[in-house]
Amino acid sequence: MNLSQAFRIVRNHSLELCEKLIIEDFSLQASEEVSPPKWHLAHTTWFFEQFILVPKDTGYVVKHPQFNFLFNSYYNSLGARTARNQRGLMSRPSVEEVKIYRSYVDEAMLKLLESDNGAIADLVTLGLNHEQQHQELLITDLKYSLWFNPLNPKVMDIKEYSPELESSWITIDSGVYEIGFKGDGFCYDNELNPHKVYINDFSISSALVTNGEYLEFMKAGGYENPTYWHDEGWAWAREQQIKAPLYWEEIEGEWFYYTLDGQQEVDRSASLAHVNFYEASAYAAWKRCRLPTEFEWEVAQSRFSWGKRWEWTNSAYLPYPGFTVAPGAIGEYNGKFMVNQMVLRGASVATSSGHSRPSYRNFFHPKYRWQFMGIRLAKSK
Structure with a gap:
C-alpha cells in the first residue's frame, strides 16, 4: 500500500x-x-x-x-x-x-x-x-x-466487552533487557532510543482483571478501605464519591454499564474497563499484587494476549535516555507532557487497526478513566 x-x-x-x-x-x-x-x-x-x-x-x-x-x-x-x-x-x-x-x-x-x-x-x-x-x-x-443521556443511545458496536481468557502466572527471569522501538516503520519520538534496563525476577498475569473479579473488590469494601489507596487516590475517591468503575450503575441490586451499543448488564467474565490508576493500584494492593512497570510489560508482552484494554503500569511518563524535543511546533507533540502522567501499554477495542505495537507508550494523568483502561497484575518473586 x-x-x-x-x-x-x-x-x-x-x-x-x-x-x-x-x-x-x-x-x-x-x-x-x-x-x-x-x-x-x-x-x-x-x-x-x-x-x-x-x-x-x-x-x-x-x-x-x-x-x-x-x-x-x-x-x-x-x-x-x-x-x-x-x-x-x-x-x-x-x-x-x-x-x-x-x-x-x-x-x-x-x-x-x-x-x-x-x-x-x-x-x-x-x-x-x-x-x-x-x-x-x-x-x-x-x-x-x-453517557449523560438517559436514553442510552446506540451509535456503534465495537464489541467493548468480551470474555477474558483464563488467568495464569507467567514467570520472567531477571536480566538485562533492551527497551524501546527497534526496526523499520513508524514510531513516536517517546519510544526512542532503545536502551537497556535491568529487571528483577517477577511474574505477570496472562489475563486482564475481569468485571467479576473487580466486583469482588467492590463487595469486599475496596472503595471504603484507605489502606489500599494512594493518598491522592483516596482523596479523589472521597471527593468524587466513587464506588464503581466509570459508566457502572446499580439498578435493583444488579450492575449495568453504558456502552456505545446501549446499556447492558455487566458481563462478569469480560475484561474490566474504565478504571483509573488510583483504582488499578488499589485493586492490585487488595490482591496483594502490584501493577507491572512499563519495562516489565514490554519484556513480557510476547507471552500473553493484549489489545483489548490500555493497561496501567506503575511507571511515570518520563523521557528515555537520549530523548530530545524535535524543533518547531512538532516538538510540542510528546515531550511537554512528561510530567504528572502515568504510562499505559497495549491498545484497546477503540484503537484503530495498525496503530499498536509493543513499544507504544500511551500516557494519562492518574485520575482519568474515560479511555478503555484496564488492569493486568504483576508480583515480585
Whole structure:
C-alpha cells in the first residue's frame, strides 16, 4: 500500500465512525477532557493543513484562516486557540462545512503526494498516526458525552466487552533487557532510543482483571478501605464519591454499564474497563499484587494476549535516555507532557487497526478513566 492509499483509508475511517450520528451528536462535549466529534474531524484536517500544506505547498491557499484559532489543540507556537472547554460551544462552522473543509484539504494533500518525491513522507505518516489517535479519542469522547443521556443511545458496536481468557502466572527471569522501538516503520519520538534496563525476577498475569473479579473488590469494601489507596487516590475517591468503575450503575441490586451499543448488564467474565490508576493500584494492593512497570510489560508482552484494554503500569511518563524535543511546533507533540502522567501499554477495542505495537507508550494523568483502561497484575518473586 502506498502513502496515498493509506491517506485515503485513514481519512475515510474517521467519517465512517460518524455514520450513525445525528447532527446534534457532533457538537457534544460533556467535560473539558473530551472533545466533540466535529472538532476531531476538523482538528485532524487542520494538522495536515498547518504542518504540511502551508509550509510545503507554495500553491496552497488557506480557505478559512480563522480555523487555525478554532481547531488548534495545544500547539502554543502556532498561535492563540479556542479554550479546550469551549470546543462544544462552536456551532459554526457546521458539520457540512467541516466535511467540505476535509475534502478541500484532502484534495490538496493527494495532489501534493502525487508530485512529491518523498520529502513529506515522514510528516504525512505522522499525520496519519495522529489521526488514528483522534479516531480512538472520537470514540471514547463520544461515549462519555452520550453517557449523560438517559436514553442510552446506540451509535456503534465495537464489541467493548468480551470474555477474558483464563488467568495464569507467567514467570520472567531477571536480566538485562533492551527497551524501546527497534526496526523499520513508524514510531513516536517517546519510544526512542532503545536502551537497556535491568529487571528483577517477577511474574505477570496472562489475563486482564475481569468485571467479576473487580466486583469482588467492590463487595469486599475496596472503595471504603484507605489502606489500599494512594493518598491522592483516596482523596479523589472521597471527593468524587466513587464506588464503581466509570459508566457502572446499580439498578435493583444488579450492575449495568453504558456502552456505545446501549446499556447492558455487566458481563462478569469480560475484561474490566474504565478504571483509573488510583483504582488499578488499589485493586492490585487488595490482591496483594502490584501493577507491572512499563519495562516489565514490554519484556513480557510476547507471552500473553493484549489489545483489548490500555493497561496501567506503575511507571511515570518520563523521557528515555537520549530523548530530545524535535524543533518547531512538532516538538510540542510528546515531550511537554512528561510530567504528572502515568504510562499505559497495549491498545484497546477503540484503537484503530495498525496503530499498536509493543513499544507504544500511551500516557494519562492518574485520575482519568474515560479511555478503555484496564488492569493486568504483576508480583515480585
